[in-house]
Amino acid sequence: MAGRAGRSAGRLRARTSRPVFDSLGERLQATLGEVRRHGTLTEKDIDSALREIRLALLEADVNFKVAKQFAVEVKERCQGAEIVGKLNPGQQVIKIVADELTALMGGDARDLRFSSSPPTVILMAGLQGSGKTTATAKLARYLREEHSCSVALAACDVYRPAAVDQLVKVGRQAGAEVYEQGTDGDPVEIARWALERARREGKDVLIVDTSGRLHIDEALMDELVRIRDAIEPQEILLVLDAMTGQDAINVAEEFARAVRFDGVVMSKLDGDARGGAALSVRAVTGTPILFVSTGEKLEQFERFHPERMAQRILGMGDVMSLIEKTERQFDEAQAAELERKLRRNELGLDDFLDQLKMVRRMGSLTSLLGMIPGFAGAQLKGLKVDERELDRIQAIILSMTQQERRRPELINGSRRLRIARGSGTNVQQVNQLVKQFGQMRKVMKQMGRGKMPDVGALIRQAR
Numbered sequence: 001m002a003g004r005a006g007r008s009a010g011r012l013r014a015r016t017s018r019p020v021f022d023s024l025g026e027r028l029q030a031t032l033g034e035v036r037r038h039g040t041l042t043e044k045d046i047d048s049a050l051r052e053i054r055l056a057l058l059e060a061d062v063n064f065k066v067a068k069q070f071a072v073e074v075k076e077r078c079q080g081a082e083i084v085g086k087l088n089p090g091q092q093v094i095k096i097v098a099d100e101l102t103a104l105m106g107g108d109a110r111d112l113r114f115s116s117s118p119p120t121v122i123l124m125a126g127l128q129g130s131g132k133t134t135a136t137a138k139l140a141r142y143l144r145e146e147h148s149c150s151v152a153l154a155a156c157d158v159y160r161p162a163a164v165d166q167l168v169k170v171g172r173q174a175g176a177e178v179y180e181q182g183t184d185g186d187p188v189e190i191a192r193w194a195l196e197r198a199r200r201e202g203k204d205v206l207i208v209d210t211s212g213r214l215h216i217d218e219a220l221m222d223e224l225v226r227i228r229d230a231i232e233p234q235e236i237l238l239v240l241d242a243m244t245g246q247d248a249i250n251v252a253e254e255f256a257r258a259v260r261f262d263g264v265v266m267s268k269l270d271g272d273a274r275g276g277a278a279l280s281v282r283a284v285t286g287t288p289i290l291f292v293s294t295g296e297k298l299e300q301f302e303r304f305h306p307e308r309m310a311q312r313i314l315g316m317g318d319v320m321s322l323i324e325k326t327e328r329q330f331d332e333a334q335a336a337e338l339e340r341k342l343r344r345n346e347l348g349l350d351d352f353l354d355q356l357k358m359v360r361r362m363g364s365l366t367s368l369l370g371m372i373p374g375f376a377g378a379q380l381k382g383l384k385v386d387e388r389e390l391d392r393i394q395a396i397i398l399s400m401t402q403q404e405r406r407r408p409e410l411i412n413g414s415r416r417l418r419i420a421r422g423s424g425t426n427v428q429q430v431n432q433l434v435k436q437f438g439q440m441r442k443v444m445k446q447m448g449r450g451k452m453p454d455v456g457a458l459i460r461q462a463r
Contacts, residue, residue, distance in 0.1 A: 024275060025313045027056035032097065032314065036090030046078050046093070053097070061245040061276025066104070066283045074100050098310050104279060105306035106288035110263070112143075115234050119152070119198045119206045123231070125224055125259065126239035127251060128160060128212035131267035135239045135293055136209045137170035138301035139265070142291070144175050149204035154194035155180035156187040156227065157211040167209055174298055177203075187211060188226045195231050208233070216251065221258040228259060236261040237290065240277060242269045248277040252285045263290035266304070270294045278309075347441060349405040353397045356390065395423035396433050408434050 031052040038045055050071045057067035077096045083089040114120045122139070126132040136153060143149040153171045155178055157163040164180050171178040179194040191208050198206040210227060213220045228236065238261040240248040255261060264285075266278050269292045282288050289304040397405060399422035404411050411419070416430045423430075 024056055024060035024279075027059070028053060028097070028314060031056065032090070032094050035093050038090065041083055041089045041093070046075065046083070049093070050075055057276075057279070060279065063246065063249060063276070063280040063284055066280050069283070070100060070104055094314065098314055101279075101310035101313060102307045104283055105304075105309060106282040107306060109303055109305040109307075110288055110290060111303065112290065113234050113262075119195070119203045120235075121195060121231050121233040122205065122207045123224075123228060123233040123236045124207060124209050124239060124265075125236060125255065125261060126212050127216070127241075128214050130212065130239045130241045131293065132212055132239040133157065133163060133167050133209055134170060135265045135267050135291075135301075136167065136207050137174040137176070138293060138298050139237075139291065140171065140176035140205075140207055141174035141298045142301055143205050147204075150202070151176040151205045151207065152194070152198045152201070152203045153178045154191055154198075154206060154208040156190050156194075157209055158183040158185060158187055158190070159211045163209075163211070170298070176207075177201075187223060188230050191227045192230045206231075216254045216258075221255075224259045235263060237263050237265050238287075239265045239267055240281065242266050242275070242277050245276050246280070249280050249284050252281055252287070256285050256287070261287060263288055265289075265291045265293065267293040270300075275313075282306075349397045349400065349408055349437060350402070352437065353394065353405075356394060392423070392425055392429065393433060396420075396425055396430055399423040408437055 031049055035041065035045065035049050053074070054067050054071040057070060058064065062070075074096055077100070078093060081092055081096065083092050112120070112122070124132055124136050124139075126135075140151040140153060143151050151174075153167055153176050155164045155167045157167070164183055168178045168180060179190075179197055181190050181193070187210065194208065195206060208227065208231065210224060211220070236259065238252060238255050240252060242248065244251075252264065264281055264287060266281075266289050269275070269278065278289060278292070289306075292302060292304045294300045294302065396419060399419045400411070404415065404419075411430075411434055416427050416434075420427045420430050
């Protein structure tokens with residue numbers, strides 16, 4: 001049904017933004033695809049491939065020194081593996097590139113360090129406009145959902161207009177309590193007071209949102225140092241805006257000189273198809289990326305796994321992340337009930353809507369498809385799912401009565417007209433959804449009886 005849903009709504013349309021590392025991934029996959037096609041490799045072949053890889057990294061806004069060193073290390077490993085002249089060396093080269101990309105981004109993923117005596121204190125730093133306050137709320141939600149922590153946020157940004165109000169709002173959405181004293185207090189004293197309150201109230205984690213500036217200055221750094229000394233955080237996290245490219249790396253270097261931070265939160269990663277900052281920051285500062293923000297919603301925030309990201313860049317998919325996303329949404333009781341309905345051919349449009357909502361909570365369909373081996377990379381080129389098509393499907397189903405959702409065969413001409421008006425669509429779109437769902441039920445019925453469905457006949461009917 002998924003394929004027909006896209007076609008019925010006028011094909012899958014392109015989105016304005018491209019997935020992170022999209023342009024880099026295309027270049028690297030094309031170059032390595034050429035390497036794979038060679039039966040044997042000469043040193044000239046490897047040099048040519050490395051030149052293309054280095055150019056691809058530079059075009060992705062990777063730091064020049066980092067790109068150059070990356071190519072040197074890949075070549076050294078290729079020579080050490082004695083690939084030149086051997087049969088079918090392409091897979092070895094790809095593995096070497098994947099390993100070096102993983103090392104470039106930090107190697108093994110690192111989670112937060114938790115204090116043996118709560119609360120664990122996390123200090124958030126970054127320039128104004130980097131997405132620091134939103135990242136603070138996203139981290140709070142992550143800790144609550146993934147680690148079952150009780151989290152408090154300290155509002156220490158007293159200079160930016162409405163910063164405290166913003167933190168209160170997003171903190172509430174994240175399920176965290178916000179400790180604030182307005183905008184008239186000393187940020188250092190507010191941080192110290194918040195820590196004492198978090199201890200009294202038995203909070204597991206206190207995240208301190210500090211003020212930023214439009215640029216790095218002495219006052220900003222001095223305040224950060226004083227807050228750090230007052231609360232002695234277990235982690236200092238620097239929030240960097242991925243969309244600023246190499247400017248983000250310059251910011252990280254300057255912060256590192258004044259206030260040594262422990263990890264990076266890369267915000268707005270979904271808005272940068274090149275990803276140069278994410279590839280450069282570990283090599284330039286020696287500090288790993290711990291988390292990435294991949295969208296505007298609070299749940300679009302996840303741990304950064306260098307190995308998985310390297311695999312996605314090279315079109316290998318990311319099965320582990322896909323499994324983890326699925327497990328977060330998986331409900332055993334709901335799955336058992338769905339299986340029962342499938343066996344009895346009682347699947348209704350309400351059930352389909354529930355599954356659609358579950359999938360959408362996992363992220364954009366384009367990003368999910370990119371995690372599937374064999375569907376990642378070149379297979380996704382030009383295929384960008386328009387989420388509005390899913391909105392239309394959802395609107396159509398929600399415009400039906402409960403009886404119509406359970407028994408779509410009841411939907412006659414007058415009902416279809418009413419549903420179309422109620423959902424802001426047209427009768428043809430309603431017809432297509434009902435027809436597609438009917439075909440899916442036929443498939444399920446045949447499978448429930450132990451028969452293989454006549455796929456050819458189904459395709460002909462769907463047309």
